[in-house]
Amino acid sequence: MMIATDLLNALGIPMTDSPKIIVLDDDPTGSQTVHSCLLLCRWDVDTLCLGLTDESPIFFVLTNTRALPPDEAAAVTREVCQNLKQALAQTQITDFLIVSRSDSTLRGHYPIETDVIAAELGPFDAHFLTPAFFEGGRFTRDSIHYLKIAGVDTPVHETEFARDSVFGYHHSYLPDYVAEKTQGKILAHQVERFLLADVRSGTYDRLMGLTGNVCVAVDAETQADMDRFAQDVLRAAAQGKRFLFRSAASLLTSLAALPPQPVPANEMAQYVRQGNPGVILVGSHVQKTTAQLTQLLQNPTVAGIEVDVSHLLSDTLDQRERLRESVLAEVQAIYASGKTPVIYTSRQELTFPDTQTRLAFGVEVSNLLMAIVQGLPTDIGFLISKGGITSNDVLSKGLALKSARLLGQILPGVSVVRTPLDHPLFPTLPVVLFPGNVGDNDALATAYHRLRVAAHNEQE
Structure with missing residues (x-):
């Protein structure tokens, strides 16, 4: 895999336009597919500046919001975003991508966290649901999110995770999941769908047409699918499109595009x-x-x-x-x-x-x-x-x-x-x-x- 700057150069994007990838992680496991970056356990302005100025293209802010009730999760997310605005101003960084990293089995404070991020750091043209985590056997096909259990592709609403006493849900079909979690504020038919055929043939043109923080559910069965989607995202972002992601770890692999880790x-x-x-x-x-x-x-x-x-x-x-x-x-x-x-x-x-x-x-x-x-x-x-x-x-x-x-x-x-x-x-x-x-x-x-x-x- 090419490192991030090589990838951008191959796409014709100047290295100076390489976005900093800022991950608000609701527990510390979202870094499970990358390496050599900082995990920040605090989010005061000075600590956030450490992450922004670190040589790695990506860093994580460990908010632990999955352990908090909804109002506290919103308050923590808001505090991180407000401090982040100050840190971005101090470091004079204007080119960045924001990822709300959460569980690949769809548990977490959605849409609370993405709503707060959009209010504090928006406006965004779209927010994407990219829950695939291939190392854990989680992938999305036809907008349905699956977990492979004993070799069987199982829709996640049929797993123990959907029965979580705090973050339970009833749908594996992501548009229906969005409608359920937003309590109808976003209806299923309003969710844009990037199917496998779309991702593999390229989504750049569709990305350029997105506006109004529309919700988009993204298919991905392999890391190559996510790589292709990330390439189109970086290309569109370089043209001024502003995107927010509610994601598991595999998208981060593709966005950061790091070489192999130093010690096997x-x-x-x-x-x-x-x-x-x-x-x-x-x-x-x-x-x-x-x-x-x-x-x-x-x-x-x-x-x-x-x-x-x-x-x-x-x-x-x-x-x-x-x-x-x-x-x-x-x-x-x-x-x-x-x-x-x-x-x-x-x-x-x-x-x-x-x-x-x-x-x-x-x-x-x-x-x-x-x-x-x-x-x-x-x-x-x-x-x-x-x-x-x-x-x-x-x-x-x-x-x-x-x-x-x-x-x-x-x-x-x-x-x-x-x-x-x-x-x-x-x-x-x-x-x-x-x-x-x-x-x-x-x-x-x-x-x-x-x-x-x-x-x-x-x-x-």
Whole structure:
């Protein structure tokens, strides 16, 4: 794949017109197909300027809005956009693309986030739904979004993700999904459709004709489809068209058009600190994560520590502190024995009277897990964080990072970042950001094995 400047030159677009790709990511897993860029855990003006002036063509602002109720998600998005306007003015950057990155199984605060972005940073000629994420088996054909399950192309409304207690939906056909989520403000027939034949033959002329922030659903079955669409987008943007994207990760691959990552996935053990064992933290409770956890725990070099989160429904602060201390004592004992502790939340699905209560409980769980992260042995070799919201909190709260540099992927769709050299507790710690719904049953065990190679070789 050509790097971004080469791609633009091939299209006859001067390098100086190469747009900065600004991604507002509702959890930290949207960077799962790119590398060597910054993930910003804060969005004050100075931090945003770091991203805008970084040499990478793309950067991510980790808003974590998927963990927030709608009004808070809107407020965070608005604050990011308002600060971004100041940062763009300070850096004198006028050529950029905005991506509202969210889940490839259609969960998230749509259209809340895109509406706020349009109000603060618009007007836009169109906003595009591009949910394809090929590494995760998600693609769009005939405007229907699919997830490949056990080799079967399954419309996403038939999957567990559509039954999400916060972000559930009833339609895989994207125009109907838009009508459902906008509560009829955008009707299904008003959604423009870029079908596979359109994408593959070129959409430039249609892109140039879009106005009024029209909603467009984009088909893509392969990365080549997304590459072709991105080429037409860049060409139209160079002619002054302004576009907004509600997207999963695969579009970002095509827009950034980066060369291969510096260290291949199967060689990432070289980042492990001093060959030491690591720690694995599992917060996600989707079925795929539970299957992966079950497989991982069969490895004799790990030991599981279950955290029964139901206690958080009634325990006092003192009881929660004792729970934290108990977990950390188990971590220390397992780590001292040369094994890797696997800290995981209890797997049973709890029920709540309403969405607000469920989200508030999620904050309580996260607070406990992040307090555990802050008490981990400071010489651990690596940290694997399983779950999108869990991973965001690990970076922004557990490790209290301002930003992190993305190293690349250890598995398709599974990113690795590293803490800075001056981190007060965990300098140069490799941290794996593992989405809850990515990979086969062996994926978590495979990621662990690729890092454990360093510890195993060191001990030998």
